[in-house]
Amino acid sequence: MIAPTSDAIVQQPGGAPSAAGTLLLETKGLSKHYPGVDALVDVDFELRAGEVHALFGENGAGKSTLISILAGANTPTRGEIRFRGAPLVHADVGAARARGISAVFQEFSLVPQLTIAENLFLGDEPVRHGFLDRRNELKHARELLERLGFALDADRRVQELSRAEQQMVEIAKAFRGDLSVLILDEPTASLTERETESLFALIRQAKAKGVGIIYITHRMVELRRIADRVTVLRDGRKVGLVDAHAADEATLIQMMSGRPISQVFPKVNYAPGExxxxxxxxxxxxxxxxxxxxxxxxxxxxxxxxxxxxxxxxxxxxxxxxxxxxxxxxxxxxxxxxxxxxxxxxxxxFSYLPPDRHKEGLVLARSAIENTSLSALHLPQFSGNVFLKRKQEKDTVSRLADQLKLHPFDLQREMAAFSGGNQQKVLIAKMLTRDVxxxxxxxPTVGVDVSTRVAIYRLIADLCEAGAGVLLISxxxxxxxxxxxxxxxxxxxxxxxxxxxxxxxxxxxxxxxxxxxx
Known part of the structure; x- marks a missing residue:
């Protein structure tokens, strides 16, 4: 049934309820090539009605590429997609949604200046006598939000919402039409416990109605709670397929990263003092x-x-x-x-690393070197009487970037151009520019891959062993x-x-x- 790579550790599906569902979506040999990069290589994937099929892998493993193709936001270089047994070629995201395939991506697609109701019906606004029917639009938006259990004012502008509230609007957009396939990319990253439980309840309802759900997460606990099967990707290739209820953390980490869990978490020599x-x-x-x-x-x-x-x-x-x-x-x-x-x-x-690197940690339009040194520019090591000490700034940031294995090693590169894991490395380097x-x-590892996690964990251990105190909120x-x-x-x-x-x-x-x- 599965043809994993030679180093894969594979558990076959163990009778999960979803295994008996009708085959909804299937890919054969799906590949995506960019100049110099194979983002996806010969991936076979299937989704059945009434199951949650999770995609698991490091950043860059091919998860986002796969779901962007399935959602109509990207086109494959080669390979085949079949939907309900028939060949499928999406013209765009709108065409995918018309077939009942809807995605909620990590990067929101909302118009900040419009209201929640206007965003929910954007491109499909109700019309009466040739004019937009805003009253009807608002009515249907309120009904949808109430049905989903989201305590949001449909007449409120998106730019006034928190990130968690914007996440709920994106989810509501996906549930607006007749769903066959729902794709969720790290949907709980910004949600509270109560909001997460509401989302899981919606997922269970969708499963009961025969909707197939593709779910991306880095959180093991979520896999155990809601997933039926897990496809693991590494370096753009499918490593294997496991039963989510039988797979253990160590197995998944080794499949995803190619290394055992003993190599992920370092041994820490604690020496509690004052x-x-x-x-x-x-x-x-x-x-x-x-x-x-x-x-x-x-x-x-x-x-x-x-x-x-x-x-x-x-x-x-x-x-x-x-x-x-x-x-x-x-x-x-x-x-x-x-x-x-x-x-x-x-x-x-006292140094604090916030959980939302975009909102509170980084200036995405500025360079890596500027972001790293930003909070310490007034200190003597960087600031002279009149001018900044540019050489000292560059030397310090270069050393920290090398220590954290920043990739690509380009200190003038804008933060927005780095991957999430490397943005997190810069945020941590920012903490290390002063005495703490x-x-x-x-x-500290929200939304980052295992390789970046290993580097962060080793750094945390080193800081502790060097005599610093560490408070880890996770x-x-x-x-x-x-x-x-x-x-x-x-x-x-x-x-x-x-x-x-x-x-x-x-x-x-x-x-x-x-x-x-x-």
Whole structure:
């Protein structure tokens, strides 16, 4: 049934319910060649009615190329696509949607100046007596949002929405017509726990109606929760097909990266010293964090785990001056820093890496060298009395780019032209341009491939072993399990439990994810 490459580790589908569904979509020998690059090579793929078929692989593995072809946004160099048994050639995305094939890409296709309703019906606006029927459009948009369970005002402009709300609008667009195939590319990256659960409920409803769903994610927990089968891609080629319910993390990582999990997470030599960060009964003004106490010492990696929306990010943001504190204290290096502004915290040696590199971390229109040195330009190492020390800036950034294996190694290249993984490397390099005592990594590997993860994990271990304190906030449970010597688990703004050493197991952490411990 499957012809994997020689180094593949393959598990055949183990009787998942989807295996008996009608074949909806099939590719044979699908390939896409760009000058100097084979983005996709002879990929065979099939999607059945009523199944979630996940695509898994590193950045650059060919996932985005495959779904862009299936959604009509790209054309293959060679190969065949069959839809309901008949040959299929898309003219464009509109033609694919007319056949019931709809995609939600990572990069949104919304018009910021238009309302949600106008975006939902863009290109297919209701008309009455030859004129646009805005009242009817608004009515249908509200009905759609209500049916999907999205608490959005259909008359609101997209430019006023958060990224999570924009993600919901994109999802609503996909559900607007009669669906046969739904393609979702990292759909939960911007969603809270509640929004994610709403999306999963919609996916289950779509499956029950016979919709075939292609789902891209880097999160193992999502594969186990909603996927039926997983196709693994590496370097543009299909490595194998596995049953999502039987596949384990180690197998998937080795298939995806070509290396065992032991080579992904480094061994860390912890040497806990003085307490750097002490949080005492912290409550934020917005209520996202309530009565939280925790501590981080020099020479250790402390994790905060929990579902998206549990308040784990808000803890760090309140300490860093990004969220107002209502009650409690934040002590850093023995000093009360409660309510300090971000710049003051940064100068004190507290560095925070945000989860959204585009919105909060990088200036995409500027170069790698400018982004890396931006927060440290006022320091003596980069700034003279009148002019910037360009040579020192270039030497420092070059060293950091080499350390993090930036690719391509072009410091003048605009950030928008780098892959997501290399953008993340620049964001981390930005933290290393100054003296830092405590590094806070908030979802440091979101949307990056395994190779980049390995580099980030090694850096985190090196920082810890060099004597810095590290606070790791992650929705990716293996990161907490394999990197941390202590971990806090949060649920709905509260700390459920603190675990240490060999207490940090998957079962113990997950047991505190969903309800307060008795």
């Amino acid at each position: 307490t750097l960060l002490s949080i005492e009964r912290l409550t934020t003004a917005d209520g996202a964090v309530r009565d939280v106490s925790l501590a981080v010492k020099a020479g250790e990696i402390v994790g905060i785990a929990g579902l998206v929306g549990c308040g784990k990010s808000e803890v760090a943001r309140a300490c860093y001056g990004l969220l107002p504190v209502a009650k409690g204290r934040v002590l850093f290096c023995g000093q009360d820093v409660t309510g300090w502004k971000t710049r003051r915290m940064l100068d004190a040696g 005592k405590l590094f806070v990594f908030d979802e 929705s990716d449970l293996p990161e907490v399990l394999h990197l941390c010597n202590r971990a806090y688990v949060m649920f709905r703004g509260h700390v459920q439990v603190e675990l240490q050493g060999n207490q940090i197991t998957e079962d113990r952490v997950l047991s505190h994810f969903f309800e307060r411990a008795a």
